[in-house]
Amino acid sequence: METMLKLCFLSLLLLSPFAFSELCNPSDKKALLQIKKDFNNPNAAVFPSWNLAIDCCDWNGIECDSNTNRVISLTIITDDSLSGQIPPAVGDLPYLQTLEFHKLPKLTGPIPPAITKLTNLKELYLSWNNLSGPVPDFFPQLTSLEFLDLSFNNLSGRIPSSLSQIPNLQSLRLDRNRLTGPIPDSFGYFRQKGIGLDLSHNQLSGPIPASLTRLEPERIFLSRNKLIGDAYMLFGANKSTQQIDISRNMFSFDLSKVEFPTSNLIMVDLNHNQIYGSIPQQIIQVDFLQIFNVSYNRLCGEIPQGGRLQRFDNTTYFHNKCLCGSPLPSCK
16 A cells, blocks of 8 residues: 555656756757747757757757756758758857757858857857858857868858957868858968868969968868969978868979978878979878879979889879879889
């Protein structure tokens, strides 16, 4: 009988409205529900769990801080049905550190200025969507931002020079958009040493600014643009750069005068340009080179023998003016 009474009491306790103690902050919850309403798409894969019977810290795509229970991460990814623009209500999540909208092909429109309210934001990933308009110049207001990824969209216009003023930025991806104009001169003045910079697959034009001599990026990808002139400033024996890809542009400079980074370099791709001269002997000192491509240029002379250069097949070197030596036919 006593056991039966305990079971009845437990059942009543579980059914009591006081049994559900929600941890999620009410203002965060209100903002999330507004985001759902603004998308006007309750059938989207992320939203079935966004209902009042579940603590919003347990909703799909939501992460709360374990101590404060404030929402610190909002992630909505890979959904062909979700449509609309980025809701301004995302700016009403003041403790947000990560915001990710990824692979949402029906996510359209510009990047809203409401994002500037997210002063704690460290990671912003708005990639593989259908966003349009310019890259906003308000990003320096996000002083905590470390990773900015706007790749695979339809963003157009010039790259704002203000991006170099984001004080803690470690990685910037603007690749695979429709950006035009030159690389800003200010890009030689990023605050963080070792930034990752990807501007590839756009319609950028003109020469690389000389200020990039100051830059020591971990990686720099400029491929498939309309850039011209010299790229000497990307190289240097004492730089710590790991990956350089300037392929499929219209660069024209004497490769024999280039000194390659020797400590960490693992990738150099120069294919499909108008680069002339010879491959410098110094490159055999690069111990960890894994990818190397100088094909479709105007190079001449013997390929340096030694180091890792003979580990690459002839496709690394073919379609040049008069390169020779292993793995190409021997020099006459």
